[in-house]
Amino acid sequence: MSTKLVCEExxxxxxxxxxxxWANVHKSHWCFCPxxxxxxxxxxxxxxxxxxxxxxxxxxNREMLSQYREVKPIEMGDPIPMAIEAESSVTALxxxxxGQIGGAA
Numbered sequence: 001m002s003t004k005l006v007c008e009e010x011x012x013x014x015x016x017x018x019x020x021x022w023a024n025v026h027k028s029h030w031c032f033c034p035x036x037x038x039x040x041x042x043x044x045x046x047x048x049x050x051x052x053x054x055x056x057x058x059x060x061n062r063e064m065l066s067q068y069r070e071v072k073p074i075e076m077g078d079p080i081p082m083a084i085e086a087e088s089s090v091t092a093l094x095x096x097x098x099g100q101i102g103g104a105a
Contacts, residue, residue: 007080011042012073018080020073023061024050030061032068039068 007013009020014033022042023030027050032039074080 005080007074007076007078009073010076012040012075013078013080014038015071015074015081017082018074023065024053025058025062025065026050030065031073032065037068038071039065040071040073 007018009018009031011020011029011031013020013031014036015038016036017033019033019035020031021034023032024047027045029042029044029046029050030039031042
């Protein structure tokens with residue numbers, strides 16, 4: 001399994017991890033990251049999915065999104081900060097291990 005190092009989300013991703021989930025409130029489409037509790041607008045009336053939702057769905061989505069902080073997402077193709085940091089940490093750890101193994105021989 002490879003780590004995504006850049007955002008692959010068309011409507012942007014979480015500024016920390018690049019993830020994006022979706023929720024509608026009427027015809028407004030919102031992206032959000034439940035891990036970092038952030039949200040951003042994806043636009044209005046772009047997707048038809050809101051037509052099959054109910055007022056109760058929109059109420060739940062509005063309540064959930066109100067608990068999240070609105071942010072500017074990273075754009076598609078932008079580096080994902082957490083992935084870059086994780087890759088650097090793993091690379092450093094592997095170099096340390098390789099040095100210890102090489103030094104023990």
